[in-house]
Amino acid sequence: MNQTIETILQHRSIRKFTAEPMSEQLRNTILDCAIAASSSTFIQCVSIIRVTEHDKRVLLAEYAGGQEYVASAAEFFVFCVDFNRHQQICPEAKLGFAEQTLIGAVDAALMAQNGLLAAESLGLGGVYIGGLRNNPDKVASLLSLPKHVLPLFGLCLGYPAQSPDVKPRLPRSLIVHENSYAPLDREKxxxxxxxxxxxxxxRTGGSKNMSWSEQISGTLNKEARPFMKQFIEGQGFSLK
Structure with missing residues (x-):
């Protein structure tokens, strides 16, 4: 096992950060690692909004459901699918296809994970903020996002002020299928x-007593941001 693998396997979400700022050189290294991620058809349809204005950070923390670390982390980035850049280059570009939404979401996730792994390898920590999608219209307005730019999630980065245990993932035997899809192994x-x-x-000193099955049942037995379809289409995505 090498240091890269150890870094990957020790991933934890960090939600408490010290007040230590990140140097410009370190930030640029992390961003360069993010940008180096694979890109479908080399289309490079992702933009990153670095948010440095405190008032905007406070509002984004509020929009994300009161996640205060959005305001307190050393850095906060918003990852967006971006075909506006392509339309500026090619005004006759055929946009609005569902496949383009998928390409952008995949590329943004690859880029963000590259950046987070680079940050973790350098002694920093971070957490993804999907809660921005609680109020996507407000996020888009605050960040002046034009049509054909879709905000997906945020990423807090900074020096950790906590060291939580690694959260156990599903075992490999429940995730990896061979040649065909296998029924769920209830015993495992x-x-x-x-x-x-x-x-x-x-983790909670006994105050939380919940299995994973109970947790996902609670999550999937309620609506999942039903307003997103209208917002996505309003930004010019998944129209066909």
Missing amino acids: LASYDQHIREYYRN
Whole structure:
């Protein structure tokens, strides 16, 4: 096992940061690593909004559901699918296809993960902020995002002021299928559920007693931002 693999396997979401700022050189290294990620058809349809104005950070923290670390992290980036740049280059570009939405979402995720892994390898920590999609219209307005630019998620980065345990992932046997899709192994799922229940008990001092199955049931038994379809289409995505 090498240092790269150790960094990947030790990933934890960090939600408390010190007040230490990030140097320009370090920030640029992380951004360069993000930009080096794979790009479908080399279309490079991602833009990153670096938010440095405190008032905007405070509003974004509010829009994301009161996640105060959006305002306190050393750096905060918003990852966006961006075909506006392409339209400026090629005004006759055929946009609005669902495939382009998928390409942009995949490329943005690859880029962000590259950046986060680079940051973690350099002693920093971070957390993704999908909560920006609670109020995508307000985020787009605040950041002056034109049509054909879609804000997907944010990324807080900074020096960790906490060291949480690694959250156990689903075992490989429940994720990796060979040659064809396999039915769910309920026995292995039950074992994982117990593992997660113990993890939450230890993490919260016994105040949270929940399995993974119970957690996803609670999440998937309610609406999942039903307004997103209208917003996505309003930004010129997934129209056809």
